[in-house]
Each structure stands twice: as structure tokens, then as C-alpha cells.
Amino acid sequence: MPRKALEHDFLMNGILAVAALHMAATTDPPEALSYLDAALEYHNQAFTPFRQAVDNMTPSNCDAVFAHSVITTVIGIGLPHLTAERGESSSMTENIIVVCELLQGVSNIFRIGRSWFQTSLYSRSKFFDDHAQNLASDTEEALTRLTAINDAMMAPVDADQHRIIKDALGLLRRSFTRYRSSPDAASVLSWLAVVDKEFVHALRRRQPLALLALIHWAVLLGELDGKVWWAKKSGPALVSELLVALRPGDPLWEAARSWPKQKLGL
Template identity: 50%
Template sequence: MPPLRPHRKSRNGCDRCRERRVKCDENGPPCSNCTNRQLNCTYLKVEAARTRVTNARPSKYQAPPASENSDTRSTRSRNGVGSPVSDLSTPHEIDNLELMHKFSTDTYKSLCVSDSENITWQITIPRLALKHHYLLDGIMALASMHLATTAEPAEALIYQDRGLQYYNRSLSPFRHAIDNITPQNCDAVFAHSIVMIAISIASPRLTATKDESSSITENIVVLFELLQGVKKILQACKPWVKLELFTQGEFWKKTSTELNADEDAALAHVASLNDLVMTGVYAKQHDICKDVLAHLRHCYAKFARSPDPAPVMAWLAAVDKDFVDNVRCRQHFSLLILMYWGVLLVKLDGKRWWARNAGKALVSELLEALQGGDPRWDSALSWVQRKLSL
């Protein structure tokens, strides 16, 4: 008989696994067992036991040692926004209370399109987040980044790191949820996609305060790729979505689509450039760009009617995968179109804290990348420079 292998008892398993008497991977919350069964994963008994043993309270900003392996950590660093950050295990309770208070009293307002959404973002979505931990991590991340914008420099760096840690931790379970959409999780995925847009736009300037190299263009590409999965919700699972947010609300359905003469002429010029430049071997890209430009014009018109985040965010969520691939490959005409969306993003500056200086940063990056290119684009680039006083 072969010798029995020693059994490693799970001493730090989550409450659910303890109740079910199954082995927990201790990597939560949520652990893999709770993720697969969509259970509310908590570690209340573990934390209580640790408190009794140590009889000591951690510092307000100190994150306990991580319990995940190096492969998980490296994956989160590659897929997350900003630069690699330290791992985040269960934060101390006081951190959660502080961040949830910030979100439910202040941060939520920056995501609202209309007054009718206030209750949804302030009450409904935090309650939903208690059942879906990637959404909870998302709103904690956004609140922490919001606190960083008003904190003293030393504390601001701590809030920035904590926000990025929360965001990176949300990515893997969020992708799992996208691949396994159900009537029970589709609202949480939908809400998290909106939170994720705000975080991705805000993060490059936050990390830049630490003298780290960060590109908002790269962040937008990562965001594009994540949002491709969210499109499945609005297309195949639309009857399941109950949250009246974003492009699902009455605002998007009823407002007119008139556009002022200057912006109408500028977008029409880019469309004519598409007809002129993207021909021959670029015929497929021409059709892709034509559809993307049509939707961008629609978003400009909606913003002119009501200056809120919905039209700006909607374009990011609606673009086709082939366009995303072109942007990732730095195809110049696709970058030109992205730059025109950057002009629309500039319009949120001063209205939403997470968009502050983001549009101008994106446009400046893209202008530098496109300088010295096709001379037929000069007038299109000049319009952007004039619009932003660059």
C-alpha cells in the first residue's frame, strides 16, 4: 500500500466552505468554490479568530499579507490599469466602511446621468455589490481613487494604490461573469462596466503623480477589449437587464440628434477622408470606420442635447472588435477617430472628477503619434488643435 499523503487542513477557509465542509482554496473573497456557485463569500469567522489570536488592530492603511499565488498576481498586473501594484487580500474593515461611505455619499453622483439614477447608484447598486464581489471591488476602487484627488500627497498615494488593487482584483471574476451571463448576474456586470470606464479614464493621471509611465491610450485599448464582452449583455441578454442606466434610460431613447455646424462639418470631413483614404486594400477598414464614425456623430449630438457621461461612455461600449484590433495595432486612421472621441471626452472636464484632463491627455498622445503622417489629414488635425487650444 502506498504511503498516505499528509493532509493540509484548510484553516483559513471562507464561511461558506466551512458550512459545506469542503476544502477552500483560501484565495477569496470570493474563493473559487463560491465564484462557481455564485455564493456570497465571507471570511467573518476567520477574521474573528485572527483578532482573538493577535489581539491587535492593523493600521488603517495596512493591507494584510496576500494569500494568492505568483501566477495570479502576475496575471492581475498584466491585465489591470496603471502599473503593477502590490497584492490586496481582505482589507481591514475600517477601510471598507470609509470607502463605502465615500461612494454612497459623494462618488456615486459622478456616475449619474439624471436625477432618476440617484437612488439606483446610491442604494440599489451597493446592495447588488454585496452579492457580486467584483462589483463591490469596483465601487471601492472608484471611491478610493476619488479620495486620492482631495487627500494630502502622502495619503493620496495610499488611496491610489488601494484603488488600483481593488480594481485589479475585480478583473478575473468580472471576466468569468461575462463568460457566464445569467439573469442573476447581468445587472451587476452591466453596472461594473460603467464603473470600469470611469476607473480606466481616471487611472493614468493618478498613477502619473508617482512619476510612473502611464498611457491613457493603452488604458483605452484594454477597456475596449473588456467592454466587448459587456456588449453581449445589451445584445443577447437585453431583456434580463433591469437597471435603467447608461444607454438603457429614457434619455437615450427620446432626445434629438441635432449637432452644431462646426462639429457637424468636422465629423463630415473625417467621414470624407475615410472615403478618400481607406480604399483599395483598406476597403474592409473603410466599412468599419464608417460605422464607428456614424455612432461617434450620434454621441456628439446626444452630448450637445444633454452634457453628461452617457454619450461619452456609450461610444466606448459600442465600437466593433475589428476597430479595437486596428487601434491596438496603431492603425493611423483608427487613431484619428479615437482622437475625435477624445475631443468629446474633453467636454466632461470640470463636470466629472474622473474625466479631469483625461481628454486633453489622450488627444495630446495621439497628436504626437499622428504628426508627420498623411498630409491629407492636416485639416482634421488642425480642427482638434483649435478646439482644444493646443
């Protein structure tokens, strides 16, 4: 990727942003604050050129676009915790939704122009295949409960929304299953990229069932805490925010709210 960065300024700025963010995460204040400021500056410089590249993807820039999409995801997850440490407010939920929106443009073009990609990370056509592991019993119960809530609440009143949530939950199950056999960041982050744009719109509208799916994904995100520096405390932070947004309801709904909280020790 460094060679690609020499050809694409947005990728170079992205690499510098994540490097500065890493330094901010591993350096004591006040020096950490200067690294955080640098990370934000590089990230902002990359944003508009990256969006332009997404809208005009070609065989020559597609690998750089995908590399930067990973960087954007890392920054979106890691930034709220670091800004909170210096007393600034940054919504974890909003950052995740923005990441989803950015990844939508990338993933759509990937499906169209798959033959362009040279980087092995992005050329795997069967990402979720060969992961037929059984889920832990509590995870299986939690995901089955989500499906039941969707069936009870949405199927009778809005067939389209029921389908959108059902599809997102199916992909979430596949991410949990893949993580069971391949406990890596790709298994966790993949869900953000593969969910349908209608589901991302539901998240943007703060649709309760979409947020309930997201709070369960936060359990998966929490698995990365201690494995990668940028995921530190991110899972609990996202769950804490979403518990405020998701009001108490009937016993089935309450059980769905409680599982992520219990899993992350909140």
C-alpha cells in the same frame, strides 16, 4: 448597486476601488498615494472575477456585470492622470483600448440577453433615439472631413476597413449629437461600448484612421472635464498622446489632427 455588491465580490471591489480613486483625486499627497495604492489593489482584485462573470453572464449577475463595466470605464479614464502625478507612466491610449476590449464582451451579451436586465440604466433600448439636434458647425465640419479621409484613403484599397471606420464614425456622430441635447457622461462613454469589435482591433493595431477617430472622441471626453472628477485633464492627455502617434500628412489629414488640438486648447 450596494445590495448587488453584497452578492458579487467583483462589484464590491470595484466600488471600493472607485471610492479610493476619488479620495486620491481629492486628497493632497502623500495621503493621496495610499488611496491610489488601495484603488489599484481593489481594481486588480476585481479584474479576473469580472472577466469570468462576463464570460458566464446569467440573469442573476448581469446587472452587477454592467455596473462594474461602468466602474471599469471610470477607472480606466481617471487612473492615468493620477498615476502621472506621482511620476509613474500610464498610457491614456492603452487604457482606453483596454476599456473598449472589456466593454465588447459586455455589450455583446447585452444585445443577446437584454430581457434579463432590471436596472433602468441598462434597459434603454433606444439610447440614441430622439436626439435630432444639429451639431455645431465646426464639429460637423470635422466629422465630415473624417468621412472624406476614410473615403479617399480606404475605399479604393480595403473595403472592409473602410466599412469598419465608416461605421465607427457614424456612431461617433451619434454620440456627439446625443451630447448636444443630453450633455452627460453616458453620451460620451457610449461610443466605447457600441463600436464594433473590428474597430477595437484596429485601435489595438494602432491603425491611423482608427486613432484619428479616437482623437476626435477625445474632444467629447474633454467636455466632461470639470463636470466629473474622473475626467480631469483626460481629454487633453489623450489628444497629446495621439498627436505623437499620428504623423503629419497632407493638408486634409493635418486639418483633422489640428481640430482636436484647437478644441482642447493645446
